[in-house]
Amino acid sequence: MEEIIGQILRRTAEVLEQRGRVVLAIDGSCASGKTTLAAALAADWDCNVFHMDDFFLRPEQRTAERLAQVGGNVDYERFAREVMAPLKAGQGFSYRPYHCKTGTLGEAVVVEPKPISIVEGTYSQHPYFGDAYDLRLVLTVSETVRTQRILARPAHLHRRFFEEWIPKEQAYFAAFAIEAHCDLLVAGTQIV
Numbered sequence: 001m002e003e004i005i006g007q008i009l010r011r012t013a014e015v016l017e018q019r020g021r022v023v024l025a026i027d028g029s030c031a032s033g034k035t036t037l038a039a040a041l042a043a044d045w046d047c048n049v050f051h052m053d054d055f056f057l058r059p060e061q062r063t064a065e066r067l068a069q070v071g072g073n074v075d076y077e078r079f080a081r082e083v084m085a086p087l088k089a090g091q092g093f094s095y096r097p098y099h100c101k102t103g104t105l106g107e108a109v110v111v112e113p114k115p116i117s118i119v120e121g122t123y124s125q126h127p128y129f130g131d132a133y134d135l136r137l138v139l140t141v142s143e144t145v146r147t148q149r150i151l152a153r154p155a156h157l158h159r160r161f162f163e164e165w166i167p168k169e170q171a172y173f174a175a176f177a178i179e180a181h182c183d184l185l186v187a188g189t190q191i192v
Contacts, residue, residue, distance in 0.1 A: 004186055005040055008137065011184065012045075015134045016115060023087060023132065026120040027178055028139030028186075029169050030161060031149035037139065037186075038120035045116050048087075052121025054097035055079040058105070070175040073168055074123040084132050087117055122169050125178050138182040145188070 008024075015022045024041075026034045038049050055075045057066065066072045075098070086093035090113050096105035125136055141149075150161045172178065179185055 005037075005044070008041065008135075008184065009044060011135060012116065019134060020115065021090065022116045022134045024116065024118045024135045024137065025124045025133040026118060026137045026139065027122060027125045027182070028137075029141070029146065029173070030122060030165055031146045031153075032139040032141040034120045034122070034139055037137075038118050041118060046114060047116035047118055048111055048114050049118045049120065050083055051097070052079070052119065052124050053100070054095075055083075056098050056100065058098060059103045071123050071126045071128075071168075071172045074126070076123065076126050076128045080129055080132075083111075083119075084129055086111075087113075088132060123172060125176070125181070126172075127176055135184070136182040137184045137186060138179050140179070140185065140187045142188065 012022050012024060026038055028034050035051070038051075041047070042049050052074055055078060057073055057075050061075065062073075082093065082095040092110070092112050094108040094110045096108050098104075099106050119133070125133070125138075150158060153161075
């Protein structure tokens, strides 16, 4: 993992030197290590970290038409409006994270601009965002490791992972060729 973090740090430093600001996307399937990697990078950088899980659809948005869309179970319109637009403009902003347990939006999170921002989560590289990122990472992990990690999570979520979330993610990765458009592909513990 240290080698991977080192390479990401170097690539980010190069972009930061060229552009003065970096927006980094970390995409990948569930249980591939996206949140863990974002936290490890944030430990080395003074940066903002945004989680796509904070932008899942609210209950009233979950129509059959919307859920039939590839990547449609995330509120990518709200994320683009509330986070990506001001982030790319270098402005401060606030957003309200969605809480899955309550099905509601939480208190506003106030964000001050920083030179480095990380957006982590499946659907972070949805084509709706266009060319919003300076660096795109995709994490992959073996089916065995992913299953072990999912089974270590709360039991009441297992069925949703295997019957709902994983098939939706697979459709997203296939439809939009996410891996083919990334700058760094991290397979397990190797950069490919």
